[in-house]
Amino acid sequence: MQGFIHKAASSILFIVLVVQAVSAYKKRPEPCKRLVLYYHVLFDGTNEANATSAIVSNITKLGDFNFGQFVVFDDPMTDDHHLLSPPVARAQGFYFYNMKTTYNAGFAYKLIFNSSDYKGTLNLMGADIIAQEARDISVVGGTGDFFMARGICTLRTDTFQGNAYFRLQMDIKLYECY
Ligand SMILES: *[C@@H]1O[C@H](CO)[C@@H](O)[C@H](O)[C@H]1NC(C)=O
Ligand SMILES: *[C@@H]1O[C@H](CO)[C@@H](O)[C@H](O)[C@H]1NC(C)=O
Ligand SMILES: *[C@@H]1O[C@H](CO)[C@@H](O)[C@H](O)[C@H]1NC(C)=O
Numbered sequence: 001m002q003g004f005i006h007k008a009a010s011s012i013l014f015i016v017l018v019v020q021a022v023s024a025y026k027k028r029p030e031p032c033k034r035l036v037l038y039y040h041v042l043f044d045g046t047n048e049a050n051a052t053s054a055i056v057s058n059i060t061k062l063g064d065f066n067f068g069q070f071v072v073f074d075d076p077m078t079d080d081h082h083l084l085s086p087p088v089a090r091a092q093g094f095y096f097y098n099m100k101t102t103y104n105a106g107f108a109y110k111l112i113f114n115s116s117d118y119k120g121t122l123n124l125m126g127a128d129i130i131a132q133e134a135r136d137i138s139v140v141g142g143t144g145d146f147f148m149a150r151g152i153c154t155l156r157t158d159t160f161q162g163n164a165y166f167r168l169q170m171d172i173k174l175y176e177c178y
Contacts, residue, residue, distance in 0.1 A: 031173035066097035103130040120144020
């Protein structure tokens with residue numbers, strides 16, 4: 001009887017250890033730095049002087065979902081929802097709609113920080129499939145205070161006020177920090 005209990009106990013211990021090892025293997029690391037910023041996209045056809053985004057091509061005859069549209073931007077980034085809050089960084093780069101079956105903006109841009117908190121850049125790229133509530137793009141590198149950084153940026157649409165203005169939340173999680 002005692003031998004049986006001993007065997008049962010050691011089998012249970014073995015199973016617990018295997019389950020722990022598997023879950024430790026699957027568990028993602030915690031970010032070493034996290035920044036939640038807001039990206040303001042302002043197209044202003046009535047006042048081009050204050051637009052921060054330019055539609056370079058709008059070839060809508062190729063299909064629906066803005067397929068073929070290419071946008072260059074130099075947009076302010078703030079740490080709250082307000083367009084007129086002091087910017088903490090600029091987002092400079094481009095996106096292009098590259099799917100005919102849904103809205104999918106391929107992003108490639110850099111975040112440029114030049115404040116007392118941070119100086120340097122983060123470089124980001126990936127697919128923004130707008131119908132999804134949360135979209136992950138890659139942080140592929142960085143410079144300055146973000147030397148050699150890598151991570152994930154989760155995009156969420158914060159507001160969409162037609163073509164003139166929309167705002168995305170960028171939840172930046174870095175997993176490599178030096
Ligand atoms: C841009 O200009 C328009 C028209 O003058 C104005 O209503 C709007 O508030 C301006 N936006 C910004 C961010 O300055
Ligand atoms: C793109 O072109 C289409 C067709 O000419 C037009 O309806 C649409 O408003 C344009 N989009 C923008 C954002 O200018
Ligand atoms: C960064 O900010 C400083 C101080 O405001 C300014 O002198 C410098 O030109 C800025 N650098 C860039 C690249 O914008």
